[in-house]
Amino acid sequence: MxxxxxxxxxxxxxxxxxxxxxxxxxxxxxxxxxxxxxxxxxxxxxxxxxxxxxxxxxxxxxxxxxxxxxxxxxDHRVPMPVDQADQPDDRRDGIVVVARRPVERAGVGRLEIRLRGEIVAAADLQLCGIDHRGVVRHVQVEPAHRQRGFGTLLLDAALARGPGYHWSTTGIGRTEEARDFWAYQDPAEPLHLEQPHYCTHMRQANGELG
Ligand SMILES: [Zn+2]
Ligand SMILES: [Zn+2]
Structure with a gap:
């Protein structure tokens, strides 16, 4: 700027x-x-x-x-840890990106956007720093807060977690709104839609490998 x-x-x-x-x-x-x-x-x-x-x-x-x-x-690059976002803090008056870390390595974490402390949008995310992969699992925006760019902001915040990673998504939904959303995107990283490329660590975290 x-x-x-x-x-x-x-x-x-x-x-x-x-x-x-x-x-x-x-x-x-x-x-x-x-x-x-x-x-x-x-x-x-x-x-x-x-x-x-x-x-x-x-x-x-x-x-x-x-x-x-x-x-x-x-600011989408450095999300606020959820413990901090849950504390009384003057930044709760604004709009912040909040990160919930996954319970286990390469498990499902979550990014939220909070507007004056209220969660208006959230996306689930799996990241692996070993394999340099990221999978965006869901992007949801509260109906009352749609058409304001919160979903696009979340996607930017997600991709900023792994610059240069191989990025993909799970199913993106069949509604007209979902199609509009994904067709509008101009992501910072190449993004493979509806082809989640999980690594073995992610599969393990998802309980797929026994
Ligand atoms: Zn213009
Ligand atoms: Zn991995």
């Missing part, structure tokens, strides 16, 4: 809205609506004071009054 200027045209009231879409902090090529290249369109940064988060505004989307011109930027 090198361009830390608040756009003179962006009204503070608009960027203080509570229901802005969210986006991971990775180096995205396109604006949120995938209409404009960020470097060409220009992105202005601001602050959402109530949530304590940075915002970004695509200048072209702003000028065109597109509804998703501004989004909240969420």
């Amino acid at each position: 090198s361009e830390h200027r608040v756009s003179p045209g962006v009204s503070p009231a608009l960027v203080e809205r509570d229901d802005l879409p969210v986006r991971s902090a990775r180096d995205h090529v396109w604006c949120l609506d995938r209409k404009h290249r960020r470097v060409l369109a220009g992105v202005n940064c601001g602050t959402h004071r109530t949530l304590g988060l940075f915002t970004e505004t695509c200048n072209r989307c702003w000028i065109r009054r597109r509804p998703r011109h501004t989004w909240l930027v969420i």
Whole structure:
């Protein structure tokens, strides 16, 4: 985020809205609506004071009054351990990615997104640091919080757990919503949909190897 200027045209009231879409902090090529290249369109940064988060505004989307011109930027790379997230803490007022470690090595862990302490999205995840594999098992977003980018943020948070890993998913579901979600993705790592490539450690953790 090198361009830390608040756009003179962006009204503070608009960027203080509570229901802005969210986006991971990775180096995205396109604006949120995938209409404009960020470097060409220009992105202005601001602050959402109530949530304590940075915002970004695509200048072209702003000028065109597109509804998703501004989004909240969420740190997706270093999730908060669940013990810490369960403590009273001022960060619970914002939006945080929370990690539940698996009980055993290469077992199923979980990433959650909490909005003011409430879990609004969660994904199950298996990771193996020996075989450099990751399997995303479910991505679920609470119905009241859909269409805001929480699922995409979760996927970015998951893939950031294993850069360069071989990534795959279990079944992605047959609903129109699920198809839309996966077709929208532009993942940071190559992702093999619906072909979970479990390693032996994962199979062991899943009880498949006796
Ligand atoms: Zn745009
Ligand atoms: Zn393994």
